[in-house]
Amino acid sequence: xxxxxxxxxxxxxxxxxxxxxxxxxxxxxxxxxxxxxxxxxxxxxxxxxxxxxxxxxxxxxxxxxxxxxxxxxxxxxxxxxxxxxxxxxxxxxxxxxxxxxxxxxxxxxxxxxxxxxxxxxxxxxxxxxxxxxxxxxxxxxxxxxxxxxxxxxxxxxxxxxxxxxxxxxxxxxxxxxxxxxxxxxxxxxxxxxxxxxxxx
Numbered sequence: 001x002x003x004x005x006x007x008x009x010x011x012x013x014x015x016x017x018x019x020x021x022x023x024x025x026x027x028x029x030x031x032x033x034x035x036x037x038x039x040x041x042x043x044x045x046x047x048x049x050x051x052x053x054x055x056x057x058x059x060x061x062x063x064x065x066x067x068x069x070x071x072x073x074x075x076x077x078x079x080x081x082x083x084x085x086x087x088x089x090x091x092x093x094x095x096x097x098x099x100x101x102x103x104x105x106x107x108x109x110x111x112x113x114x115x116x117x118x119x120x121x122x123x124x125x126x127x128x129x130x131x132x133x134x135x136x137x138x139x140x141x142x143x144x145x146x147x148x149x150x151x152x153x154x155x156x157x158x159x160x161x162x163x164x165x166x167x168x169x170x171x172x173x174x175x176x177x178x179x180x181x182x183x184x185x186x187x188x189x190x191x192x193x194x195x196x197x198x199x200x
Contacts, residue, residue, distance in 0.1 A: 067097040073144035075156035077136035081128045088124035091142045098147050113142035118168055134160045145172055154185035158192040170195040
């Protein structure tokens, strides 16, 4: 199911997926549809409230938009994590993309997000490949939610998590929603959807 959670920052969002298209069988296709592969009918406004048409901007501008305006959590952590960068660096580089430059602040915030997703702070300097699949997903979640993004795209964020961690992650999603973030999510876990979704 695809979930749209509208808020005051992005309250007039309509998303249409062509179900007769072969993308119906591919959730990556749905997520990529939302990020930039298909032209929207209306544009998007960036942080300075300038109207953008995703297809009238350069590839460089589009990538910058995805890095600075949209938080993305992929179903498969390997799609969102850089395996040769430490866990803290994977989380912290999203802060650098939105302008944070103080190493100590970035490291402190990354450590806080490790704690938010219930991973020990002393694992900050471990490579993602040393973590289990569920732990990698939690690093992926911290990476996707660390910025104060106006839009979050979530592709099965709770799929590989146990019940305790699913509950913690849905609370983080709700915290983002309470701050005014618009969330588009793909959930197969009905309980996680019930805890965070507003409409199907």
